Amino acid sequence: MELRAQPRIVIVGAGQAGGTLAALLRQYGHAGPITLIGDEPIPPYQRPPLSKAWLKGETAAERLALKPLKFYVDKFIDFRPNVRAVKLERSARKVQLSGGTEVGYDFLALATGARAIALPIPGANLEGVMFLRTAADAVTMKAEVGPGKRLAVIGAGYIGLEVAASGRALGAEVVVLEREARPLPRVVCEVLSTFVRKYHEKHGVKFELGVKARSFEGDGRRITGVRLADGRLIRCDAAVVGIGAHPNDELAAEAGLQTARGIVVDLEARTSDPYVFAIGDVAHRPMPIYGRMFRMESVPNALEQAKQAAAAIVGRPPPAGEVPWQWSDQYDLKLQIAGYPFDVDETVVRGDPARDKFAVFHLMGNKLQSVEAINAPAEFVVGRQLIGSRKAVDKRRLADPTVSMKEFSV
Secondary structure (H helix, E strand, C coil), rough: CCCCCCCCCCCEEEHHHHHHHHHHHHCCCHHHHHHHHHHHCCCCCCCCCCCCCCCCCCCCCHHHHHCCHHHHHHCEEEECCCCCCCEEEEEEEEEEECCCCCCEEEECCCCCCCCCCCCCCCCCCCCCCCCCCCCCHHHHHHCCCCCCCCEECCCCHHHHHHHHHHHCCCCEEEEEEECCCCCCCCCHHHHHHHHHHHHHHHEEEEEEEEEEEEEEEEEEEEEEEEEECCCCCCCCCCCEEEEEEEEEEHHHHHCCCCEEECCCCCCCCCCHHHHCCHHHHHHEECCCHHHHHHHHCCCHHHHHHHHHHHHHCCCEEEEEECCCEEEECCCCCEEEEECCCCCCCCEEEEEHHHCEEEEEEEEEEEEEEEEEEEHHHHHHHHHHHHHHHHHHHCCCHHHHCCCHHHHHCC
16 A cells, blocks of 8 residues: 555544544545554454453453454554553644654544543552453453452442453352442433343342442452441452543643533534544534433444544545444343433333343433333334434334334334
8 A cells, every 4th residue: 555645644542433443544545644542552452342251251352453453554554552642732733642752643533532430539559459441451350350259349330230240250259339229320211220230139249229438448458348438348359440431531621622521523523623533432522313412432432433533534425423322231131222311201111121121212202212122122223213213103002012113113
């Protein structure tokens, strides 16, 4: 491949969003220089399997890579591992890097992702207190979880529950600590939350709900338990903190780009600077279906925004808008969610949770806003279509499992 005099593209962040953007630019015909800057020692990789298949030993580490290292060489993508961007100079269109070097750009894409939120309590630096955001985190965790080990999971969100399920599969005793009154309190409805809790309990996971961690207790070097605000001590050999993530938007904010707990972008993934894009977990983006802005942490969102930015950079027509969706695998459960339950005034349950196969539809009037599906792929697929089309639905028939979902297909 011969590099031609086309715009210089610099991508800061070599995760799923950044890696996908680099590959798409070449696929879309961009023949100019591409520099991909990553602060980890390995090429872009998939993160979802870290808490599931990889942690349980069901997939090899090399299978996590989005592309083999040879791809970046063959496509003349200047991949720079173990490098951080430390300052963005927009007027000069250059990025200062760790080690004192710098790289110039014509277009810049910020794919800096998000970082795990730490618990600011005593003992947080003890050995055995872990997070799960990177491949290195997963390697550490895999060495800590196994038969006879006691694992405390702080936070009953997606990551926490996936880790809990994998921990049980590996033979560890698992207790989940959550400050709210139910698991997944900020992301799913109470019907689904109750089902998930009971399913985990059937697999031996214990829950402590409505509790707050006061400190990590240890022997001076390593964690031995989690002290709760009510004074109880939850003994453990290791703990995973999964209480959410904070967007890595500091580089953008310091450079004067518009931020709002994330980097504000438009439907081309373009920031307040027309030469700078932001994609993936760090982007605070429009959601036309709901008439609002929102920051999403999901693989589908990272891929969609990579397409948006790539199309804008090379001058292709913008891709069609997508209905946001995400998934979570826990034990033999496939949880699939499309849309968000904004402005909902009615909820419809289709199927029977006791049979481990059902869906919850969230409606605003007769328009579907969101669907949460457990082992119900047809309800998920058609529900996602209905959210995107804004087609009115008959709620009574939607709730009737004897009515085929094909009737509602758009």
